[in-house]
Amino acid sequence: MYDTIDDDTEPDTDALRSGLRTRADLVTISVPPIPAVRERARRRRTRRLVRALSGVAAASAVVGGVLVWAPGRESDDGAPTTTAPWPTPSPSLSPSSSPSLAVSTSEYLRAADLGAGWTGPVGSTTSPQLDMGSACEEEGVFHPQIPVAPTLNFRYTFSPPGKPAIEAFEAVYTFAPGTGNAVMNRVDTALGLLCEQAEDVRALDTPTVDDDSTAYTTGGGNCYILVRSGDQVASVVVPVMPSGSDATAWIDLVTRQMGKRLTGG
Amino acid sequence: MPNTQDSSDDGFDRFMAERWPRVVRSAFLLTGNQHDAEDLAQAAFERACAAWGRVRRADNPDAYLHRVLVNCNRGRFRTRRVIETPVAVLPEGLQNVGDHSEAHSERDALMAVLNDLAPRQRAVIVLRYYEDLTEAQTADILRCSVGTVKSQTSKALARLRKNGRLAEFAQTSKSQKGAA
Numbered sequence: 299m300y301d302t303i304d305d306d307t308e309p310d311t312d313a314l315r316s317g318l319r320t321r322a323d324l325v326t327i328s329v330p331p332i333p334a335v336r337e338r339a340r341r342r343r344t345r346r347l348v349r350a351l352s353g354v355a356a357a358s359a360v361v362g363g364v365l366v367w368a369p370g371r372e373s374d375d376g377a378p379t380t381t382a383p384w385p386t387p388s389p390s391l392s393p394s395s396s397p398s399l400a401v402s403t404s405e406y407l408r409a410a411d412l413g414a415g416w417t418g419p420v421g422s423t424t425s426p427q428l429d430m431g432s433a434c435e436e437e438g439v440f441h442p443q444i445p446v447a448p449t450l451n452f453r454y455t456f457s458p459p460g461k462p463a464i465e466a467f468e469a470v471y472t473f474a475p476g477t478g479n480a481v482m483n484r485v486d487t488a489l490g491l492l493c494e495q496a497e498d499v500r501a502l503d504t505p506t507v508d509d510d511s512t513a514y515t516t517g518g519g520n521c522y523i524l525v526r527s528g529d530q531v532a533s534v535v536v537p538v539m540p541s542g543s544d545a546t547a548w549i550d551l552v553t554r555q556m557g558k559r560l561t562g563g
Numbered sequence: 564m565p566n567t568q569d570s571s572d573d574g575f576d577r578f579m580a581e582r583w584p585r586v587v588r589s590a591f592l593l594t595g596n597q598h599d600a601e602d603l604a605q606a607a608f609e610r611a612c613a614a615w616g617r618v619r620r621a622d623n624p625d626a627y628l629h630r631v632l633v634n635c636n637r638g639r640f641r642t643r644r645v646i647e648t649p650v651a652v653l654p655e656g657l658q659n660v661g662d663h664s665e666a667h668s669e670r671d672a673l674m675a676v677l678n679d680l681a682p683r684q685r686a687v688i689v690l691r692y693y694e695d696l697t698e699a700q701t702a703d704i705l706r707c708s709v710g711t712v713k714s715q716t717s718k719a720l721a722r723l724r725k726n727g728r729l730a731e732f733a734q735t736s737k738s739q740k741g742a743a
Contacts, residue, residue, distance in 0.1 A: 310730060311692065311720065317673045318693040322588035325597055330583035332576050335605055339612035 407468045407534065409454050411555040416466075418454030425449045425469050428481065428531065443481045445471040466552075467535045470560070478529035482510055485524060511557065513549050521545065523553055527560040575615050578624065579608050586632060592689045593636045593682075595674055607632040629694070630704045633686045676723055684719035691716055 409416040428443040449469045457463040473481050511525040521536040534552055586607060591600035610631045611618050618624050677685050683705070690701045691712075702712045724730060 310724065314676075314688070314723075315692040315695075318592060318689070321673050322592055322693060325588050325591045325600065327584045327587055328601065330580050330608075331605060332579050335579065335608045335612055336575070338605070338609045339615075342609060342613045 407452075407454075407532075407552070407555055407559055411559075412454060412456065412466065412552065415458060416454050416456045418466075419452030419468075420455055423451045425451050425471070428471050428485075428533070443471075443473065443484060446474050447472050465537055467537075468556075469533050471531045471533065473529045473531065475529055478526050478531060479509070481531055482512070482524065482526045486512060511553055513553065521549065523549060523556065525553060525556040525560060527557065530560055532556045532560050573615060574619055575612055578611075578619070582625070582628065583608075586628065589629075589689055589693060590632060590636070592677060592693055593632070593685060595678055603632065603636055606635045610635070626700070626704055629690065629696075630706070633690075633704060636686065637682050680719050680722065684715050684722070687712060687715045688719050 409418045426444070426448065428445065449471050451467050451469040454466045454468070455463055456465075471481075509526050509528065511523070513521065513523045523534045523536075525532045534556060536548075583604065586604045587600055590603040590607075591597060594600050594603055607628055611624070611628055614627075618627055621627055677688065680688065686705060687701060690696045690704060691698070696704070698709045698712045698716075702709045705712065707715075
């Protein structure tokens with residue numbers, strides 16, 4: 299498995315080494331329970347998905363009550379737009395180097411961007427931190443990155459006739475000046491360390507509209523798309539992503555729209 | 564991006580079958596009894612299976628497996644430490660569940676030696692002296708510095724030497740070699 303070592307040749311550590319092997323060799327080895335392990339792994343992925351969805355739904359129910367609908371403001375497709383429920387500093391009071399708050403980018407993605415049939419935003423919840431999922435924290439490979447302002451998540455839904463509904467949660471995180479790149483590096487590092495059970499990680503090629511972006515799917519079909527521009531990181535999570543070429547096309551489309559909205563391009 | 568983790572020809576079966584014996588043995592040294600060892604090994608493989616898409620593309624899947632094994636054991640100990648108290652001599656039969664080695668007291672002494680150690684120190688000992696990993700490899704698995712591995716190893720060995728069990732075990736081992 300690994301390269302062996304020859305250090306620690308003290309008599310007692312040699313005896314310890316020998317004893318450990320002798321003792322371990324006496325253990326009765328059963329047949330590896332591969333089917334049972336596979337089944338438990340499948341349930342584990344399902345549990346994590348359900349936990350993620352129920353958490354977002356519960357938070358949406360609580361926070362949704364304070365969602366402020368802006369009368370008279372309509373997006374291009376007629377869907378109402380939203381504003382953040384907390385006071386935001388006016389530009390004149392903010393130093394030029396301060397990042398803008400979430401309210402300025404909360405409508406970076408619109409239902410119309412996602413294609414015909416999508417509706418939203420539907421409800422919202424706040425995100426205190428960039429979340430990659432509980433597995434990352436359990437493994438200790440990703441420490442949540444804290445934005446400098448609360449960030450709203452908005453939910454969009456797509457319910458094609460005869461097919462399961464698809465939901466997408468979008469948010470834009472604003473990090474401290476000069477730290478956006480480091481945040482994405484930490485995300486990539488976490489993915490490289492098996493965080494969040496990512497199955498497929500893509501460095502997306504959209505250089506004209508954003509600084510860098512990545513997408514990854516996880517066990518159970520969750521799909522995360524992260525796009526960074528400067529110190530802002532846009533995130534879309536699709537809890538149940540359809541498989542196949544539809545998913546690839548959808549990810550490319552959404553990534554382009556995310557980058558476009560982020561940069562105003 | 565289809566979810567292919569449950570396909571039967573993704574290589575996980577072979578991966579698990581090949582590593583199962585050694586992982587169970589390592590788990591036994593970490594836990595002290597066979598039932599817990601098998602549970603721990605299953606938990607580690609379960610996580611590896613759930614993340615199989617990434618594990619199989621990793622540079623060192625074995626390192627991942629060891630890391631999960633140690634982390635799972637640490638979590639297991641956290642949940643049970645209230646009721647687990649290290650003792651000088653293990654209760655009769657406790658240390659031999661399932662492996663039919665009642666007659667070998669020196670083996671009992673060895674398990675008692677390990678049970679005296681804190682979980683992290685036990686992990687260091689098992690990784691360094693059973694798995695024969697380097698300090699750097701052990702540090703990578705435990706997600707700590709090489710210096711921490713050195714100090715943990717030193718403390719663990721000092722603890723074993725202090726209570727005399729390591730010397731006693733070394734003497735027993737030496738006697739057995741001489742007799743042979």
